[in-house]
Amino acid sequence: MHPAVRFVFVLHDHQPVGNFHGVVEDAYQKSYLPFLDLLQQHPAIRIALHTSGPLAEWLESNHPEYLDRLASLAAAKQIEIVGGGFSEPILAMLPSRDRIGQIRQYNHWLEQRLQTTVTGMWVAERVWDSSMTADLATAGVEWTILDDFHFKAAGLPNEELDRYWITESDGRTIGVFPGSEHLRYVIPFASPDETIEHLRFLASRRQGALAVFSDDGEKFGVWPGTHKTCFQDGWLQRFFGLLEANQDWITMALPSDVIRSDPPGGTIWLPECSYREMTEWALQPEQQVACVKARQNAKSDPNQSLLVPFVRGGSWKNFRYRYPEANEMYARMMVVSNRLARLSEQSITDKTAYQQAATSLYRGQCNCAYWHGAFGGIYLPHLRNAVYKELITAENALDRAEGRPATWVEAVSSDYDFDSKTEVRLSNEHIDLWLAPSVGGMLYEFDLRKQRHNLLATLDRRQEAYHDQVLVGPGEARSIIDPSQLATFKHEGLAEKIQYDEYRRKSCIDHFFDVDASAADIASGRALERGDFATGSYEASIRRNPDRMQVLLSRKGNVWGIPLTLSKAITLSAGSDTVELGYRLEDLPDNFCQHLAIEFNFSGLPSRTTGRCFRNKDGLDLGHLGTHLDLKETSHLSLEDNWLNIQATLDCSVASNGGHAGMWTFPIESVSQSEGGFELIHQSTVVMPHWIVTPDASGCWQVVIKLSVTGLAEATESLDQAKKISAGI
Known part of the structure; x- marks a missing residue:
């Protein structure tokens, strides 16, 4: 006979690709290590x-002794090792080939390193899609854990959630455990006695009941x-x-033991879902609030209480709708995945490079940068940068695997981001440019192959549901993680920093402002758009041409109702690290006098840090990369980052009317939340050359902008050479 209740305790420890070493070390010292130390003092406590x-x-690189201890505990059957996708991807986001590949690769790694058998897996963020079942089974997975929220949404009552179930697709089956939302909220925030009483309640309801706690290990210390x-x-x-003191009726059980010893409750087909909070975060801010209120109203109304399990939010995949930047990363990832899949069917020149590409692709699928909820997620630049770094690394490796020549240039058009509109990719061995003609003709990705960095991994400022709490202010605002607690404000004056963007913060965005628009007007968003070109x-x-490609973008639009044609030609040559942008305005009336500003954004180059600054033509430091500059008649400006070995330089020619550019610079900073509280994050630096446009005799105006990106050693050499030429040496 089974004991009165069996308790399955499952922890999920995770740090994203690209997280800072100090952050991970802190988590190790505060959570992972002390938890393991205490667990070993209680051999009767068994966990997955x-x-x-x-x-x-x-x-493995920093504390291999920890993994050695896990191996010993797994051999002693005190710990069951749970598998998953290697880089902790949202499996519902991936094509089947990558789902299966991720799981198999990580299970193999775990079994080799820890000398144990892995039969179950953790589904990242419990994001479930029924199509995953067959892929998990194909990868060798026998069981997984989701939230009881999934099961309730499928129509199962609470009384049937004290057991595991089978789910099926394409004739393949796996076992699924329902993790308790109640236990997620009381462990470790309520008294330990409350968990014991909950287990006692389950035992009184059914002999041999199963209780499953599954949640982040970081809630124990981080x-x-x-x-x-x-x-x-x-x-x-x-x-x-307490668990040890009640062993006469509580048994700590491992998931695989339950699968082997117990029949399932039956077969259930679960809907596309995640845990409750995630389905809310996937909605737009107003819908989030409405969803939460609807659920609260249903709970409090006896006539509607039965509807509560069916009141849930949206699909995780729609984070790509909420945040176009997430869709850009996803689309970029799919380009690499599809290229890797095509290459696997062809002859491979360099098999080592092919394997490196697969590894980097998987790392670029790490989920954290693709969404946002209670944690920083997509708002954290270093996580977005890490995704792009891996995807660019994979592309570089695929070039080697294919035996691509050392020098090349190409331009390819396709619907890369799945919006039914055509984008253009212009690239060579140094630079990879991605253009969206249908969205302001913007340059939305600018990859540096050598530095493996995307200068346009930007993030627009947009409304978030929790901004209402930011506006309430310190001392009154409630924590999003624990509403019973006050929120932490990590920076002062956050309410005044909330600002929303009306267009994408990318490059080659073409603005027309009032002639007297000021730098302060532009940075604050007070300046009004007078043309229809930006979007x-x-x-x-x-x-x-064999060694030179040009993308010509043209629009017939208007400024203040005055019709004109704006064309921009983006040119890239093989072997070059310079992009040439030729702007031409045509059909201008004789009395045309308007203010054109062309916006460029540079991301991943933090502000207010040493070794990162603006420099003028003479190499003079003009301030950190969050500095507001209003430069008059300036043809040259560089952004320098010693840490990334990047110098990006804008050079503007004299315009056809003899005018010189002015340049505005200012930071894009977002107000967002993380587990640590509300904070201000530098997302990108805007550099905006601008001119007063008047026509020549033919009704035209034109200018050429050169955007060069080099390593700092190369940039210093070029500056020294320029100084020698200027001095007549």
Whole structure:
């Protein structure tokens, strides 16, 4: 006979690809290590543990002794090792080939390193799609854990959630455990006795009932206040002690043991879903609020309480709708995945490079930068940068695998971002440019192949539901993670920093402002757009030569109702690290006098840090990369980053009317939330050359802008050479 209740305790430890070493080390010291130390003091406490691939690789490099201890505990059957996708991807986001590849690769790594058998897996963020079942089974997965929220949405009552179930697709089946939302909220935030009482309730309802706790390991030490609660105040010690003291009716069970010993509750087909909060975060701000209120109203109304399980938010995939930047990363990832898949069917010149490309692709699929909820996610530039770094690394490796020549240039058009409109990719061995003719003719991705960095991994400022709490202010605002607690404000004056963008923060964005518009007006968003070019659709054509490609973008639009044609020609040559942008305005009336400003954004180059600054033509430091500059008659400006070995330089020719450019610079800073509280984050630096446009005798105006990106050593050499020429040496 089974004991009164069996308790399955599953932890998920994770750190994303690209996270800072110090952050991971802090989590190790505050959470992973002390938890393991305490667990080993209580051999009767058996748990299942998922350690994500990025964290496991970090541990192997920095604390291999921790992995050795996991192997010993797995051999002793105190810990069951749980698998997953190697880089902790959202599997619902991936094509089947990558789902299966990610799972198989990580299970192999775990089994080799920890000398154990892996039969189950952790589904990242519990984002579920029924099509995943067959892929998981194909990859060798026997069981997984989702939230009880999934099961309730499928129509199962609470009374049937104290057991595991089978789910099926394409004739393939796996076991699925329902993790308790109630236990997620009480462990470790309520008294340990509350969990024991909940287990007692389950035992009274059915002999042999199963209770499943599954949640982030970081809530035991990393989340605010939890290190003190769990370890200094002894919460975890008391919890383990209570479980041991009640062993006569509570048995700690491992998931694979339950699968082997128990029949399932039946077969259930679960809807596309995640945990409750995630489905809310995937909605637009107003819809988030409405969804939460609808659920609260249904709970409090006896006539509607049965509807509560069916009140849920949106699909995780629609984070790509909420944040176009997430869709850009996804689309870029799919380009690499499809290229890798095509190459696997062809002859491979360099098999090592092919394997490197696959590894980098998987790392570029790490989920954290693709969404945003209670944690920083897509708002954290270093996570977006890490995704692009891996995807660019994969592309470089695929070039080697294909045996691509050392010098080349190409232009290709396709619907890269799945919006039914054509984008253009213009690239050579140094630079990879991605253009969206239908969205202001903008340049939306600018990859540096050598530095493996996307200068346009930007993020627009947009409304978030929690901005209402920011406006309430410190001392009154509630924490998004624990509404019973006050929110932490990591910076002062955040309410005044909330600002929303009306267009994409990318490059080659063509603005027309009032003639007297000031730098302050532009930076604050007070300046009004007087033309229809910044977001309008451009026609695109490609001019091809063997060693030189040009994308010509043209739009017939208007400024203040005055019709005109704006064309911009983006030219890239083989072997070059310079992009030439030729702007031409045509059909201008004689009395035309308007203010044109062309916006460029540069991301991943942090502000207010040493080794990162603006420089003028003479190499003079003009301030950090968050500095507001209003430069008059300036033809040259560089952005320098010593850490990334990047110098990006804008050079503007004298305009056809003899005018010199002015340049405005200012930072794009967002107000967002993370587990640590509300914070201000530098997202990109705007550089905006601008001119007063008047026509020549033929009714035209034109200018050429050269955007060069080099390593700092190359840039210094060029500056020294320029100084010698200027001095007549």
